[in-house]
Amino acid sequence: MPIVPRPDPDFGLADIPPNPPVHYAEQALLGALLLDPHRIKTIGPLDPDRFASANHRALFAAMATLTAPAPDLHAREPVWIAAVLAHARPHARGLTPSYLHALAGACPDPAHAPAYARMVRSDHARRTVLMHAGLLVQAANDPGLPDPTAVTLRRADALTALLDHLAATFPSHPGSLPRTPPPAPPNHQEGTEAAGEEQLLLSTAAAYPAALASMRWLRPEDFTTVLYGGLYRCLTSLAGRGEPVDKVTVLWEAQQQGLLTAAFGSQEALELLATPAGTPEHWGEQILRRSLLHRAHLTGLHVQAFTQDLTNSPHQVITGSRRALAHLAGVRARWQQATGRTPAGRPPTPPVPASRAGPSPQRTSLPPASSRSPR
Known part of the structure; x- marks a missing residue:
């Protein structure tokens, strides 16, 4: 018997979403x-x-x-x-x-018109903040932009200015922090490019540790791979204590900090630190740029969660959104410190040969999933 496709159910009145x-x-x-x-x-x-x-x-x-x-x-x-x-x-x-x-x-009751008008203003404020948060998320995830970092920061500035304007419009009240559960972190896929840049930073910084003194703007939490962030902490700890820094001392420090495992042992650590290329500052900026965009994405998701929760008052949305933007401002300040450090007249960073633009073939595989996680 021929198979007769079942007709799609008709669209009924029950399918129309209720008015807000x-x-x-x-x-x-x-x-x-x-x-x-x-x-x-x-x-x-x-x-x-x-x-x-x-x-x-x-x-x-x-x-x-x-x-x-x-x-x-x-x-x-x-x-x-x-x-x-x-x-x-x-x-x-x-x-x-x-x-x-x-x-x-x-x-x-027509006498209640002022109360109705306040409701209209409140909901418009919520929708406007939601729109700006969406633009922030979009910019942070659009690799096709000529300068994603600059566009993302402009979107963050526009959202900050909007919140400042709304703060002067809606009065504060007790219980100002939103109780909205934080959204799940975005599914951040590191990829071989991010891992390769982090590996190159580690090997180059181990070879040229003097640069670490001027790279306080980079932190372990900026790394997409937890293991590589831990190795960077080993580098900065040695440099901060004034001890010698090379691949052997970093290996010993990694052992002391419990970073060596059956999947990532002494030989893997030495191989990772063995092929420097370019300058530590260059690779550090790439890592920090990715961290900034990731933080902007997460900030936009937090603001969207606050605005989509209709139990939050305008003041709660403003307060929660400002707190989320404060975390982005911390990464932004470090980004500005990193990109503004080059004195006038200093020659640009020499280009890295194409063959050294990533990790060597024997190191392209990432550590086990147990040592990697999104920021």
């Missing part, structure tokens, strides 16, 4: 202003673009533009509803007189 609470707040506010147009003077500063619905934006723009009728005329004739509809319809073709009457019926 702000939809009803917008309806109540517009209904209040249709019933009592003079209450627009009591709701505080509010722009049409604060409304989530295009129809509601058009209606409020009409109300803010038109002159309200005299109270006695408004009580006798529906001139206000007719004027608002005529002014808004060219910008929202779907508007009908019946919808405006439905808005008037959706308002529990």
Whole structure:
């Protein structure tokens, strides 16, 4: 018998997602202003673009533009509803007189218009922060940008400026920290390029340890591979104590810090440290750039989590987002220290031959998964 494909189920009313609470707040506010147009003077500063619905934006723009009728005329004739509809319809073709009457019926009490307006402003602030957080995540993960680092930092600056503006608008209150669970860290795939750059830094810094004194901007947590971050800590510990630094002393320090395992023993450590190329500063900058973009990605995810949690007030979103951006600011300060360290007139870093752009073939495999994890 031929197999008859089962038809897809029809799209029903139950499949339509419910309207968010702000939809009803917008309806109540517009209904209040249709019933009592003079209450627009009591709701505080509010722009049409604060409304989530295009129809509601058009209606409020009409109300803010038109002159309200005299109270006695408004009580006798529906001139206000007719004027608002005529002014808004060219910008929202779907508007009908019946919808405006439905808005008037959706308002529990016109005297509560200021409260409805605060709800509209709060939800617009949440949506705007969510949009900026999305742009930050996008920039941090777009390798096609001419300068991903610069674009990412500009997006972070725009988000910071928005939060500063909102902080002056929404008052603080007790319990200001959001209780939103932190999102899962992004699935960071190190790849051979990142691992190769980290291996080259370790071998080059072991050969030229004098550079470590000026590389305090790089930290072990910047490495994508935990093992390599631990080996870098061995290098900086030896240099900080003023002890000799070479591949043998680093191997001994790695043993003292418990980094040697059956999968990564003495021979593997010596091979990793045996082929320097370029300069430590060059490889350190590559590692720190990747760490900065990773932190920006994680920051954007945190801010998105705060804004998507509708139980958070605007002040909680602002406070939590600022705290997340503070972690990014720490990595950014180290990045600025690293990229601004070169004095004027210093020759650029010599190019690394293509054959030395990554680890040697016998070292291209990464350590076991037990020694590697995302930052």
